[in-house]
Amino acid sequence: MVEHLECEKGLRLLLTPNQSLSWRGNVQVWLALFTVSLVIATGMALAGAWVVMPFAGLELIAVAAGIYYTAQACQTREILSVDTDCLTLEKGRRVKQAEWTLPRRYARVRANMPRHPFTPPKLFLTYREQIIPLGAFLNVEDTQILLRILEGKGVDIDRRAPESNIGFWY
Known part of the structure; x- marks a missing residue:
């Protein structure tokens, strides 16, 4: 799921896996x-x-x-903050376990597009040699929503076609 969180400056998104039952x-x-x-x-x-x-x-x-x-x-949480100067990604369960801050001007969201239409694109935050997985638990619809929101905020999206040496389903 992609949820907007209150934020005074910029955009703050909470990314969580879908959870059918408490x-x-x-x-x-x-x-x-x-x-x-x-x-x-x-x-x-x-x-x-x-x-x-x-x-x-x-x-x-x-x-x-x-x-x-x-x-x-299903307790995994990712918070993506988009400010005027930086992109910040926080990951964890119940508490923050990792945090990355990347300069917005040079950071990109890489979307490795899948071969199969029912498979969501694999998203990564990239900056120089850093490649950080983003929302690996999101489904197809949530991934598309996230990409639309990020594009609307001016974040560069690098869409990559599927590689030819990968099998039919993956």
């Missing part, structure tokens, strides 16, 4: 799966197939780990 919603889905699995596994154990119980438990642990990992990945 943590509470994820826990509720897992509890529903737990309940259904418990009923089925108990029925199978009462019918004499007790070996189903450990596998049902392993399955629920794997689903819980997947839900937790996905929920943590």
Whole structure:
């Protein structure tokens, strides 16, 4: 998602991955799966197939780990600030973990265009030898919105066609 943040000078954008459920919603889905699995596994154990119980438990642990990992990945945040003199990118989860400040006059946003129309372009902030990934988690629509906003603010966009030596899907 691309959201505008309040800023006195310039433009400030919050980039976040799409998140369909809150943590509470994820826990509720897992509890529903737990309940259904418990009923089925108990029925199978009462019918004499007790070996189903450990596998049902392993399955629920794997689903819980997947839900937790996905929920943590959805906490990624990037804040892109566009001022008159510089571009600033801040990245992190819950707290700022990295920050880059590039001079606006020489910094570019490089968009490596994909071969397939359902794949979003890969975006990078570039300045001299620095290449910083930007919004790697954004979908096609959000990437297009971000590029339109940046073009409207006068940021140079370097669109690159897909390389010929790359396979059909990538």
